[in-house]
Amino acid sequence: MAKTIDQYFDDLRGTRVWRSVFRSGTGSSTLKRALAVQQNVFLHLFSTKVRTRMLSFSATWYLGTLTLGTFLILVATGIPLMFYYHPSVPQAYADTKDLQFVVSSGLFLRNLHRWSAHAMVFLVFAHMFKVFYRGAYRAPREFNWVIGVILLLMTLLLSYTGYLLPWDQLAYWAITVGSNIASAVPVIGEKIHFLLLGGNAVNANALLRFYVLHCMILPLTAMFFVAIHFWRIRKDGGLYSHDSEPATVRAKVQTSASTSATPAKEGQ
Amino acid sequence: MADSKDFIAGVDSNAKKSPRRIVFITRRTSAQVKAETEDQLQTFPEVLFRAAVAVMTLAVVLVWIALLFNAPLEGLADPSHTPNPAKAPWYFLGLQEMLHYFPPVVAGVMVPGLVVMALIVIPYFKVNIEADGLFLKDRQRRLRIFYVVATVLSLFLLLFKVYAALVPTLIMVGVMLVAAQSSPQSPSAFRRYLAGRPLSYWVMTWFLFELVVLTAIGTFFRGPGWAFVLPWQGS
Numbered sequence: 001m002a003k004t005i006d007q008y009f010d011d012l013r014g015t016r017v018w019r020s021v022f023r024s025g026t027g028s029s030t031l032k033r034a035l036a037v038q039q040n041v042f043l044h045l046f047s048t049k050v051r052t053r054m055l056s057f058s059a060t061w062y063l064g065t066l067t068l069g070t071f072l073i074l075v076a077t078g079i080p081l082m083f084y085y086h087p088s089v090p091q092a093y094a095d096t097k098d099l100q101f102v103v104s105s106g107l108f109l110r111n112l113h114r115w116s117a118h119a120m121v122f123l124v125f126a127h128m129f130k131v132f133y134r135g136a137y138r139a140p141r142e143f144n145w146v147i148g149v150i151l152l153l154m155t156l157l158l159s160y161t162g163y164l165l166p167w168d169q170l171a172y173w174a175i176t177v178g179s180n181i182a183s184a185v186p187v188i189g190e191k192i193h194f195l196l197l198g199g200n201a202v203n204a205n206a207l208l209r210f211y212v213l214h215c216m217i218l219p220l221t222a223m224f225f226v227a228i229h230f231w232r233i234r235k236d237g238g239l240y241s242h243d244s245e246p247a248t249v250r251a252k253v254q255t256s257a258s259t260s261a262t263p264a265k266e267g268q
Numbered sequence: 269m270a271d272s273k274d275f276i277a278g279v280d281s282n283a284k285k286s287p288r289r290i291v292f293i294t295r296r297t298s299a300q301v302k303a304e305t306e307d308q309l310q311t312f313p314e315v316l317f318r319a320a321v322a323v324m325t326l327a328v329v330l331v332w333i334a335l336l337f338n339a340p341l342e343g344l345a346d347p348s349h350t351p352n353p354a355k356a357p358w359y360f361l362g363l364q365e366m367l368h369y370f371p372p373v374v375a376g377v378m379v380p381g382l383v384v385m386a387l388i389v390i391p392y393f394k395v396n397i398e399a400d401g402l403f404l405k406d407r408q409r410r411l412r413i414f415y416v417v418a419t420v421l422s423l424f425l426l427l428f429k430v431y432a433a434l435v436p437t438l439i440m441v442g443v444m445l446v447a448a449q450s451s452p453q454s455p456s457a458f459r460r461y462l463a464g465r466p467l468s469y470w471v472m473t474w475f476l477f478e479l480v481v482l483t484a485i486g487t488f489f490r491g492p493g494w495a496f497v498l499p500w501q502g503s
Contacts, residue, residue, distance in 0.1 A: 036312045043312070050315055052307040062322040069323035073330060093344045100341060107338065114339035116330050121359050132390070132472055135399065142391030149387045156359060163357050172345035173354035177364065184372030201347065240306070246399040 045227060047234040054239040059134075063127035068226070070120035075219065077113040085165070087211035089204040092167040117159050124155045138244035144232040147225055154222045161214035164207060175210075176202050352492040361486030362479055368494050369430045383475075396468040403448045404463065411448060418444075432485050436477045444470055 003011075012018055013026040024035035034048040053059060084103050085095045099106035128148060131137060137145035164175045179202065183193040198205030233239070242248060309315065356364050366375035390396050403410055418441045425434040443462070447470075450459035491497035 030310065033310050033312050037310075043316075046311050046315075048311055049308040050311055052309050055309060055315065055318060062319075065319045065322050066326050069326045070330075072323070073327060090344055096341060100338075108334055111334035111337065111339045112330060115333045115337070118358075119326075119330060125359075128387075129472070129476055133469070137391040138397055139391070145391050146388050149384065152387075153384070159359070160357060166341060167345050169342040169345055169349075169351055170340055172347070173351055174356050177354050177356045178360060181363070181367070181372060181376035184376045186373060186377075202345075249397055249399045 045230040045234065047238055050238055051240045059239065061126075061130055063123055063130050067120060067123040067127055070116045070123060071222070071226070073116045074113060074120065077109050077116065078215070078219075081109055081113060082215060087165070087208050089167065089207060092165060092207060096166040096168070117162060121155055121159050124152050128152060135246060135249075136239065136244060138249060140243055141232070141236045141241060144229060144236060147229045147232065151222065151225050151229060154218060154225065158214065158218045158222065161210040161218065164202070164210045165214065167207060172202055175206070179206075353490060353494055355486070355490070358483065358487050361490075362482035365432060365482045365486040365490070369428050390468070395466075398466050398468070400466060401447070401452070401464045402444075402467045402470060404452070407448075414444065414448070432482060433478055436481045437474065440470070440474045440477060 010026060013022075019025055022036075023039040024032060026032070037043045037046060037048045081099070084099055084106065086092060096110070099110050101107075103109075131145070131148065160175075160178060164171045179193060179196055182196055183189045185192055194200060196206075196209070197203070198209050237243065355361060363375060363380060366379055369375065370379075402414075418437075422434060422437055422441070425431075425437060446459070447462035447465060450456075450463040452460055452463050454460050454463065488499040489496055491501075
């Protein structure tokens with residue numbers, strides 16, 4: 001009798017090599033499926049089970065997942081773009097022109113990177129407002145909200161530093177306008193402005209700084225916080241955590257109101 | 269050679285060599301299991317599959333956009349030639365619009381600083397945890413405070429001629445007045461909804477409204493010299 005594809009796959013998962021790579025082993029029992037998540041260095045950030053309610057589209061609109069998706073697309077397109085790019089003046093502009101007209105699929109790579117970056121900024125904002133209106137920042141998930149605000153700032157910085165890299169008029173003046181705001185900080189404004197740009201105006205030093213921040217420091221920092229962000233979802237009890245549900249919160253507020261000295265009990 | 273002490277939890281055990289944990293269970297404490305009665309699903313494969321579908325759908329949409337629309341690329345950067353207007357990336361245009369009305373230290377430093385601070389402290393303030401409608405409890409006092417805050421804010425925006433921020437503020441004040449006149453027993457579903465909104469909802473919605481309006485004005489309605497233009501009258 002001919003084997004099905006599933007059976008071949010099961011055989012593959014039973015081989016010594018496969019088992020040495022993936023610790024969870026074969027089988028599709030509930031235990032094995034739980035182990036597939038728990039025993040994987042990346043997936044173990046997530047819990048092995050989630051509440052069914054969380055999967056409905058209206059619960060999250062998948063905004064966090066989609067934000068991660070844009071981030072992955074940005075990494076995947078950003079690395080090949082780096083192969084064709086020199087962060088120097090005026091070579092950076094020539095490289096961008098080459099990406100448009102010479103490099104195979106260069107135009108597509110740059111387009112996809114650019115539009116995904118805009119999409120990511122938009123999705124991060126959307127994600128934040130969705131989490132707020134769901135009340136998902138309530139205890140015990142307060143600190144994950146704070147990490148989320150940090151990630152919002154990270155995203156804005158990533159987008160902003162990437163904005164300068166094509167070294168065209170649009171990039172140059174957008175960064176000039178933005179960085180001039182730093183000068184408005186009282187007392188140390190000029191110092192911050194100088195530190196940011198490596199000079200008193202946007203120049204070759206600024207381009208190099210923005211390049212290093214955009215391609216190295218900020219993505220690594222963002223990944224660090226993203227890992228904590230995901231891990232905290234599991235540690236704080238997951239989506240629809242009982243403690244942060246409006247009904248629980250209402251009950252708690254009532255108890256504290258009725259036990260406190262102030263006789264404010266007209267609320268139902 | 270096994271040390272026999274490995275198997276004895278005695279008071280004389282050396283914690284520096286082999287740390288042990290001893291649990292004391294008194295009569296009044298007992299193990300408790302928090303009951304979770306909700307339906308649950310396994311992350312693998314259900315959740316991961318859906319996440320993969322969501323990300324792939326997004327990728328398809330973005331690839332289509334990338335194939336159809338080219339990213340902008342202007343001439344080589346020229347420090348001696350300032351374009352008019354010089355605009356920041358779109359997500360900062362709300363701030364740039366504020367810079368048009370207020371000095372840089374207010375619009376560029378204080379406002380974004382306060383916004384970030386406010387966002388960070390949201391989960392730590394009791395008023396944001398409350399899930400009850402703003403005007404349902406302590407109604408008279410809260411209405412008085414609301415009138416004062418709304419009047420001061422509107423006058424402030426009027427004084428600085430920030431009409432772009434004043435109009436959304438007045439609309440929000442109007443909606444909140446409707447909310448104040450609504451009750452959870454109202455026959456209209458919309459008014460029941462408004463009556464149940466807590467203070468944090470109103471503040472955040474006002475912020476979102478202002479953010480969208482100011483960003484849209486900065487993006488589409490500002491021309492040379494930051495003068496008001498209609499989008500289709502662009503240069």
